[in-house]
Amino acid sequence: MVFALTENQETLWQIANWAGLAVVVAVAALLTILVVLVRTIEHRVAGIKATLTEAEANTSDAALLNTTAAGVDLVLAEGLEHHLFLGRVLGKVRS
């Protein structure tokens, strides 16, 4: 099987080949940029994960606020006891 091409056709084929090579190089460059950007995203996701880990450790003791609220209620109850005691004593002192 013999392909018979004119000189003009061969020239166009060569141009198409060089254009294809240029496309390959361009695609490689663009994909390199894509890889670099995705690597940057990966590093920043790692940074976000570290920050979230610290935030989770900081908020893990927030459940103690419930205990603190109960303690403040006990302080209020004790203050009411003091109020009643002082009221009785004050009444006796004045009488």
Add this chain to the structure above:
Amino acid sequence: MNSLVVFTVIDIVLLIAGLAIYLFIVGGQLTRVATGLEECNELVQKIKDNASSIEGNLEHINRTGRVIAGALPLLYGMAEGIVVGATYEAEKVPARGPALPASGRRRSRLHDGVGYLPDGPGKSAHAPLADQAESA
């Protein structure tokens, strides 16, 4: 002619190989990014769960603290009223002489143990202060 065919084949192979390599690299990177984002999502859920109880408890603490802060001046006023109205007088301590050491013969308890009560000078040998206390 043949060189053109070979060059074309090389061109196509380069394109496919380059795409495959970059696809492999980017695929690995995106997999790691996805794993990291999943872990971030779990951490955010934990933080949300931890922070869900902060607001209610803080409002409770603030409300109770305001009540305590408002009641403390009342307690101060009552305590000051008690201090002003108190008429405390210290109890007078009676004057007494200096404590003297026990002198004389000490009464032996051996006789008491056997039921013998001698009548002698040591029958009532007690310490002077004890005597005063008994007489008083």
